[in-house]
Amino acid sequence: MDSKQLIIQQSEQNKSNYLPNISVDAVIFGFDQNELKVLLLKMNYNHLWFLPGGYVQFSEDLDDALVRVLKERVGISGVYMEEFGVFGKKNRSESFFDDFDENLFHKQRFITLGYYALYNPLKLNPIPDEFSETCEWIYLSQLSDIDLAMDHREIIDKALLTLREKIAIKPIGYNLLPEKFTLMELQKLYEAILGKELNRGNFYRKIKNLGILKKLDEQRRGGAHKSPDLYSFDEENYAKALENGLSSW
């Protein structure tokens, strides 16, 4: 059975279980090859790409709905997500279910709540659900080459903008980088998020001043250049900075 038939089949059941008009969508960013990517599902009947998303049960807290949706749609758990935006244009999904009956649960107007997270792709093992032919990490630079459903491109763009704002006030990297990393690898992550190159000297000075790094007594060997020092995050200080922010006021 393809996802079109499944959607029709589950429509009535959805009506009794889920709040109408509200959905959640998750933008999970990963970092790989010095580039950001995002986890997407490809629907198995119209071959459009989607953010993992879903509905909220009548008697379910919103946060629990998000956890369940991620488990059901991409088979992952333990991902801490942050709400970053609401997408509520009345026609945002209007044309999408054109080829379905008026009465379909999914055909209603949905206001969707956007959540984002940053995770190391190596630490997650996503599994596509029965609506999807595949679940893949797609580089942000390749998004324009695929067909994204509805306003999902706008949702991803807003998540990235939020991330750019957050990087000024929160430490970033813990879930994205390997346990041991070089300052250059951390700089590449910041550059990927900010979408611009940074001056190396300035970056090293500022990032060290945050007090969230521990210099290890190890070097990354094997490159053509002088072996660079390895660092890891100081968990206690990192947590403190997450809690209190890095505001300079």
Add this chain to the structure above:
Amino acid sequence: MDSKQLIIQQSEQNKSNYLPNISVDAVIFGFDQNELKVLLLKMNYNHLWFLPGGYVQFSEDLDDALVRVLKERVGISGVYMEEFGVFGKKNRSESFFDDFDENLFHKQRFITLGYYALYNPLKLNPIPDEFSETCEWIYLSQLSDIDLAMDHREIIDKALLTLREKIAIKPIGYNLLPEKFTLMELQKLYEAILGKELNRGNFYRKIKNLGILKKLDEQRRGGAHKSPDLYSFDEENYAKALENGLSSW
């Protein structure tokens, strides 16, 4: 007719006009006497205090709904609001309409979208709607002395936290301060938002470095001390900083 009767009377009409399960609530902060305050309505039957909020029409964009709700509930327009959080606990309004019939529109579960803005109380002239006996600016320090409905205290607290984060990356003050202000007045605003005292020398240096201020050829006269210089915001640079952020990376 008090608001209890009105709510019952409008319930059926609401069902045909508004999306179920979704509401919007507005946290409008003002700054006065060196303190932040928030605009609240007091309901005229149970005398509880509420944020101005309301519902979303079936065929209305979310942003338009917010504009309409502010106009209807507190008679103000032209306030630019920013979404900052979603409040979706399943029992958040459970006990509130206990004394109403099960079938009441308002008695459904509502997930509410929180929006915030900063405005000079002198520039707004709020008028309470027919559900409310009064509409007032309440100092944040006095919130514990009044009875706030449902989770509206939590919504205000989250809005304030968001504002504290934003102050690190966005200029703040344009809608809150008079056109001409002293650096000390601006510092008091920052202190009110951050909830802590700032070192004067550091603050003056940092705020001047942002490039968003214009020093005027005027002083504030009449105080006991040396007349301090007056400043205004450099509109062009302020707008640029709003657009691009103040991130130091």
